[in-house]
Amino acid sequence: MSEIADTTPVIIGVGQYSERPDDPDYRALSPMDLGGKALAAALADSGATDDAAGAIDTIAAIRQFETSVPGAVAPFGKSNNAPRSYGKRVGAEPERAILEIVGGQGPQKLVGEFAADIAEGRSEVAAIIGSEAISTVLTLSKQGEKPDWSEDIEGQLEDRGFGMRGLLDSTLIAHGLAAPIPIYALFDNARRAARGAGLEAYRREIGELFAPFSEVAAKNPHAAAPAARTAEELAIVTERNRIVAEPYPRMTVARDQVNQAAAILIASAGKARALGVPEEKWVHIHAVTDAKELSVLERPDMATSPASIASVRAALDMARVGMDAIGYLDLYSCFAIAVTNIADAFGIAPDDPRGLTLTGGLPFFGGAGNNYSAHAIAEAVQKLRADEDAYALVGANGGFMSKYATGIYSRRPADWSAERFRKLPDQTEKREVRDSHSGEAVVDTYTIMPGRNGTVAAVVARTGDGARIVANVAPDDTNTLAVLERGEPFGRTIAVEATDSGRNLFTFA
Template identity: 35%
Template structure:
């Protein structure tokens, strides 16, 4: 492959801001993003490279509203790109944008591309707590304020059953997976805690990490006032931490452009290519909850011809433990082999759609330090949108081998049923959400009727008796766990919710 169409990553940068959450330290996302962009140019060793960008892309910013942020970034760096991209919501987008940049270079349509992201939810919260309007603190007003939602989130059945917050949905996959593996709640929690403890050790060495404190697996698994249960079986310490101020940027060029710019060979990381896949947007209509067809598709295609054991770095999305658990199982690797080099969504921080761009920063740094081969994975929606790429110190003999157009992996939905009234049903999967008082507050059930049809329903908020009947921990978190998947319960419809009782 000619150097003119061989994509490489040449500059990476990231910043952390206002960890102290002060009003004086509150800076808007665009300014953080520009700091990361300048850092990426400095990392490449060619600050003037930014003005040559013919493509500028930004990841969706959820903490402040901007009209055409990619165009704003281009104007600030003196670039006149022919391609501007502002992504919608989704944790897969950093990986897809890097892949799109690589594919455009491989097609001869681009030479220098910039991808950037930023969030400042910590500062937004600090200003709100102090009663300060961000505009009065100097934040931009075009348009400013809370951004409009740009993405797809949830289908009618999910809305009706309250299955919209990811904190409620991912535990449904976790509990189904645990049951399929024959694990007890304690075993599943212990493996998750071990991985997330490993994440904290990684984050402690990352200058941009939000929580650079090493924690033990026992600490992460222990549910208490500082680590309350969110939705079973996930305590706070294994949930993503979105209230952060973090920004990242990467510069992708052709190998020829990198050489013309005088970029040192040891700074160059090759983008071999990757793959994307989309599953059904309606979680309730998925064929099952113990696997992910989209995830399997991108891993198999991105790693075609590569033995997972050859990977020096496996950097995966970790908004909730079930994602790395599914990846480790599919790759045949021990779960702790997925600790990666960034630090995970809780310890490093989970800046909403942009976490994976930070992964590219950390992976590039590790490859420059001696690693040879790495996998970077991004996840969006509810195990809905997947993308993975392979980076390497050395080029692939065939150059860029990506398969960037996402494949539709949605399987056939099972027969669906209305919420039964006064019927005994089988629990396919379930979770219980806890209040800030540490007590069960609401249950969420996906069940099967006697004839095999699926339905989804929530118990009424405050119906602790019904929530308790769906709980993994009848004596409370910290007590002995029990199996709930596969159990029979009686469902009675009441005012749009369900009362859960013991079967007749």
């Protein structure tokens, strides 16, 4: 490895930090404190004998959930410059501070971006940090406590904005489908329709997919819900495992109530040597790809995300390995469809002996906001250090299967004189989306979302000329809702009427 070019980017350190309210040493740390501890852990993990913190020239912060939506209010306050808040806690004063756009693809995409910067001489040491303290916010709020987590840090900041343009169609919002859970439920029901699976059988399939994830989480000290679950426990609907949006019982969706942070350190090989980082710590970045999908309703087939699949395929091609050569996998698992979209495309069985998660997955390890994939990368690095010839693949999903970044890693050296980071071109084939429609249409997919203020029941359908529309069941139309609740509306003709409220209502024709 001593022959590796000085400009070759390598991961030199990874760190994770977490706490749970029921831990005996629970400290109710702020997100910035959690992230600072993860960054300190990554610096220690590098084994550097010189001042690695002082050598960091670039720090990127992953947006917290509380700062991921325009106008959102952080209940206990926030840092005005999150990357520099993290850096301050370890004595790092980088030349460049970045606040990344929204999306779970962020940490993985930034690895590729910063690796390319290092390979091309624009950086020597870069850090990526993200943190969430949603569980602590809820815990302290219930206790009537309101600590002040606000920080005012001076210094340059490159705020990249939210990056949400073009992800979600306005007609979905008008019909009560603005959140990730019902949107992903539409995707999974579309896949169920394509497979011809009944509703209960499909819930069982989701349970069988995720039960092994929970077993991994049960052994992970950083997991928010470290308990192994059987497929039956996950699939059967009970008062505790209620439906949050058909076909999802509560325990099969991403868990956002976490206190977790993770950090990744990337350096040039030359700088790593100068800092005294042992070469056995180095993990090479063989490929990173970044792709963007069409809006939810523009996609020709709502049962799949071609952009995500293209991201994985392009990464494998750049790394010059096949999926069968990958020893360790972490497929983003906010919802079942995010996993099966990739698994179906590459022939990966749910019971693949490699396993499909390194952390335990978002429903069990925890959905650490936009930063989950940083935890997956941290786990991959540790696995590879103990397995010199293996490759690891991390898939990172953002939005509504809207953005996808894939990374391939190994202890084997990667030659960065060749292309290793690629942004894929946008797709062009798309469906027309129509906000208002009166007349007949054919159902593609649906979901039912129970709630305290009533049930939202909606279908996505195609008009006779192929345009996509959304329509609701009227609040007092119990007959139509009963038909929808049977779970087999696919391909049926509906009668749709546009209303002055901006919503379409439907009945079965």
